[in-house]
Amino acid sequence: MAAIAEVVGTEPRRHSQSYLMGWLTTADHKRIGIMYLLAATFFFAVGGLEALMIRIQLSSPGNTFVTPALYDQLFTMHGTTMIFLAVMPLFIGFINCIVPLQIGARDVAFPRLNALSLWLFVLGGILLNSSWFLGGAPNAGWFNYAPISLTPFNPGPGIDFYDIGLQLAGIGTLMTGVNFIATIINMRAPGMSLMRMPLFTWTTFITSVLILFAFPPFTVNLFLLMFDRLMGANFFNIAKGGNVLLWQHLFWIFGHPEVYILILPAFGIISEVIATFSRKTLFGYDSMVLATIAIGFLAFTVWVHHMFVDGFGPYVNSLFAITTMAIAVPTGVKIFNWIFTMWGGKIKFTTAMLFATGFIPLFVIGGISGVMLAMAPADFQYNDSYFVVAHLHYVLIGGSLMGVLAGAYYWFPKITGRLLNETLGKWHFWLLMIGFNVTFFPMHFLGLLGMPRRVATYSAAMGQAVAFWNLVATIGAFILAISFLFFFYNLFKTLRSGEQAGPDPWDARALEWAISSPAPVYNFAKTPLVRGRDAWWVEKTEGDGHLRSAEPEADPHEEHAHHGIHMPTGSIYPFLIALGLMIAGYGAIFGLLLLVAIGLVLAFFSIHRMIVDEDPGEIVQPVGGDGE
Amino acid sequence: MTGSPQAAERQHRRRYWQVMWAMVVLTVIAFALVITGALPGVFIAAILLAFAAVQVVLQVYLFMHLNVGRRAYGMFFGMGLGVAVLISMALFVLLRY
Amino acid sequence: MIGSHEMPAAHPPVSPEQAKAQDNRVLGFWIFLSGECAFFASLIGTYLSLDTHTVGTVTLASLIDLPLTGLMTLSLLSSSLTMVFAFLAMNKGELQAMKIWLWVTALLGAIFLDLQIFEFTHYMASGFTMGSSASASAFFALVGFHGLHVAFGLFWIISLLVYSFKDGITPANTSKVWIAGLYWHFVDVVWVIIFTVVYLMQKVH
Numbered sequence: 068m069a070a071i072a073e074v075v076g077t078e079p080r081r082h083s084q085s086y087l088m089g090w091l092t093t094a095d096h097k098r099i100g101i102m103y104l105l106a107a108t109f110f111f112a113v114g115g116l117e118a119l120m121i122r123i124q125l126s127s128p129g130n131t132f133v134t135p136a137l138y139d140q141l142f143t144m145h146g147t148t149m150i151f152l153a154v155m156p157l158f159i160g161f162i163n164c165i166v167p168l169q170i171g172a173r174d175v176a177f178p179r180l181n182a183l184s185l186w187l188f189v190l191g192g193i194l195l196n197s198s199w200f201l202g203g204a205p206n207a208g209w210f211n212y213a214p215i216s217l218t219p220f221n222p223g224p225g226i227d228f229y230d231i232g233l234q235l236a237g238i239g240t241l242m243t244g245v246n247f248i249a250t251i252i253n254m255r256a257p258g259m260s261l262m263r264m265p266l267f268t269w270t271t272f273i274t275s276v277l278i279l280f281a282f283p284p285f286t287v288n289l290f291l292l293m294f295d296r297l298m299g300a301n302f303f304n305i306a307k308g309g310n311v312l313l314w315q316h317l318f319w320i321f322g323h324p325e326v327y328i329l330i331l332p333a334f335g336i337i338s339e340v341i342a343t344f345s346r347k348t349l350f351g352y353d354s355m356v357l358a359t360i361a362i363g364f365l366a367f368t369v370w371v372h373h374m375f376v377d378g379f380g381p382y383v384n385s386l387f388a389i390t391t392m393a394i395a396v397p398t399g400v401k402i403f404n405w406i407f408t409m410w411g412g413k414i415k416f417t418t419a420m421l422f423a424t425g426f427i428p429l430f431v432i433g434g435i436s437g438v439m440l441a442m443a444p445a446d447f448q449y450n451d452s453y454f455v456v457a458h459l460h461y462v463l464i465g466g467s468l469m470g471v472l473a474g475a476y477y478w479f480p481k482i483t484g485r486l487l488n489e490t491l492g493k494w495h496f497w498l499l500m501i502g503f504n505v506t507f508f509p510m511h512f513l514g515l516l517g518m519p520r521r522v523a524t525y526s527a528a529m530g531q532a533v534a535f536w537n538l539v540a541t542i543g544a545f546i547l548a549i550s551f552l553f554f555f556y557n558l559f560k561t562l563r564s565g566e567q568a569g570p571d572p573w574d575a576r577a578l579e580w581a582i583s584s585p586a587p588v589y590n591f592a593k594t595p596l597v598r599g600r601d602a603w604w605v606e607k608t609e610g611d612g613h614l615r616s617a618e619p620e621a622d623p624h625e626e627h628a629h630h631g632i633h634m635p636t637g638s639i640y641p642f643l644i645a646l647g648l649m650i651a652g653y654g655a656i657f658g659l660l661l662l663v664a665i666g667l668v669l670a671f672f673s674i675h676r677m678i679v680d681e682d683p684g685e686i687v688q689p690v691g692g693d694g695e
Numbered sequence: 696m697t698g699s700p701q702a703a704e705r706q707h708r709r710r711y712w713q714v715m716w717a718m719v720v721l722t723v724i725a726f727a728l729v730i731t732g733a734l735p736g737v738f739i740a741a742i743l744l745a746f747a748a749v750q751v752v753l754q755v756y757l758f759m760h761l762n763v764g765r766r767a768y769g770m771f772f773g774m775g776l777g778v779a780v781l782i783s784m785a786l787f788v789l790l791r792y
Numbered sequence: 793m794i795g796s797h798e799m800p801a802a803h804p805p806v807s808p809e810q811a812k813a814q815d816n817r818v819l820g821f822w823i824f825l826s827g828e829c830a831f832f833a834s835l836i837g838t839y840l841s842l843d844t845h846t847v848g849t850v851t852l853a854s855l856i857d858l859p860l861t862g863l864m865t866l867s868l869l870s871s872s873l874t875m876v877f878a879f880l881a882m883n884k885g886e887l888q889a890m891k892i893w894l895w896v897t898a899l900l901g902a903i904f905l906d907l908q909i910f911e912f913t914h915y916m917a918s919g920f921t922m923g924s925s926a927s928a929s930a931f932f933a934l935v936g937f938h939g940l941h942v943a944f945g946l947f948w949i950i951s952l953l954v955y956s957f958k959d960g961i962t963p964a965n966t967s968k969v970w971i972a973g974l975y976w977h978f979v980d981v982v983w984v985i986i987f988t989v990v991y992l993m994q995k996v997h
Binding site: 176177180241244245246248249252253254279280281282283284286287288290291294295298299300301302304306307308309310313317320633671675678679681682684 | 807809812813815816817819820823824826827828830831833834835838841842845846847922923924925926927928929930932933937947948951952955956964965968
């Protein structure tokens, strides 16, 4: 963190605060975004190591590298970590760093709530991962089906760590959703009408709506499981009238929108990157926005396709198969729009652009296997086989992660002020493309050959082909891992001695590129006046290359000609709320009521302070004059 | 609103009382219907749901002032109610039958 | 702005940042309440899918005492009205009247909670507990979470009453009371659904 902080010295530190307190109390969206990115990168590395251990175990039939019990924990934590603690927070990190800049705002609508979101995520993630050292990690898969997650089948504390860790992180995410909806509705600069918003802002908006409506069912589900495990309730206990399908329904009512929460921001990033490096405005902007809204709506109507084999019968299954296949339509619209954006453009293949173009074929493969899975009768064959594993990795790595990496290479200069090394970046891209496809394409075959997912090993009797493709996949996984060594080395090298980026290294289109890199603490010295779609491009091509100010000219005769900029101040209470809830969580897991009480008192005292305190704000004097 | 602020204020106060009484009356009728069992069960159930819907609308529109709020408030709350109906009905239909 | 002709005009001048912060707060709170709809819908759906699953233990229908439910409904319903009166008083700048109405609201909320605790203890003494059947688990989860919302509302209103009016009525605490009020009304809306779907429906044959 220190290395980054040197680069991003954006927040004027008050002298009474230590360095650490500066970060713990910050409410600056850029700093919060950076902490999201750092924590999520750490969790990503952890999840990646878990994946490597899985692949080593599966490299040959009958392997005993890990025990079946440990294997269960590994695949559970790999999935849970990657989805909740890596990819989603990476997107939230970019959203925090970039969206307020794209709409010409000085901060988000609720800066302190934003800090609360961050700390709930970080501490929830730490709580979840501490399970490795405190009695065993969760082992019932990332979707944690009942009854395998209930006490009789799973007496250890692992599931409780899953439950409470995700509860904390989930509440944090919900707050982020509320925050960014309010930010995008209310904090846009004058002239930034909805249909002028950059696509990344649009997808953030729809993603936030999905978060808002998808996370509460998950919260409820986790509470029900907690009641079952810790308080003897019977929601999922069949002997007392419970219903295990209830978990599946609530989980997937959340879970399907969740996978769109993981892909929509990637759509946004790809749209930004492709438009920038094709030097054209995005093709079919209106249809892009409509497609995003349509995907967001359909997200809530398809969840039973995860449950086709549960036996709801042909009518229910057909209904959900049709809604699922319908999603291919707006998604196809997007794919074609990206291709048409590149068509006839002056394409420049920077690393960011490579990732964005690489995204398209990989995501199409994932989408097509998705439509295959959506056909209910065929799904009975694919269900719980490696075919599903191949599909979900094509959409989550080929889709989401490619989006994250395109965003990383694209916005790294905006966030830190330095350009990532392009040569290392291209090594990263090509090794990743090779490693990824070598790892996951064979999994389609493995699934069709009958290899089930989530089983610690397979028999040599399954045949030569199964053993061969598994070995290939393991080799691919190591190539993939090596590609990330290039990335991490690149990050390290760039932060130490990277090339200075300047405000607009890519000659890009959206507002974030109109201000210095990294952005000053107040973002825009004067609130900009937005005069068109691709707001910054409009100023560069039709204006004088400077942002117009939306603020009235200060009257020089007035006594205080320049009043400075009113900025929110930080607070320690968001951190303390999250800390209190984390302490209470540990208390609940280990049945220590005193610890629960201490944690809740701390949390409620801090909530009380958040309710009654009024942020006085502070006045910051801008350095330059015109927002450059 | 015409007239003096005091008159407007009185008018508001009166309207809130009217809403309150309307809700009390609906509640009393609902309870009475159930306690006496005056109608076949299906009818009572339908009436109860209708009354609940009216009460929700009154509360949200008049006590929470959605009627004078920004359009975004109503849009989001409407979406919330839509999702709520979807979730609760889906669980009801798919799990109970 | 907070969006209504109910809003006072007589306040001291508000800076654009303050006005924006208040506007954000109300908008953000409506958004949050929309999410709360999904939260309670999940609990209601859970209840609707499990409420007949009593596995031969005590049924909810045999325990429900409609006059008690009626009393609880009345206390919560009237607290909604007193909350509105608190807001009317605040708009006129009558600090004392507003505080009294808020205390009355809190008191009515406390009566509701007290009745609910009484109800729950009675049920549990009759063998209808979280562990007795899935039906009971679903009942306690739904009605209990509503009760926790009422309790949090009390905590919130009292926090504001005790700490937030040292400088009288200001634009900042006006919007705080407004969102606390929105929350309180919303909790009442949820109760309307609960007493209909849970209590009354159990007694319909």
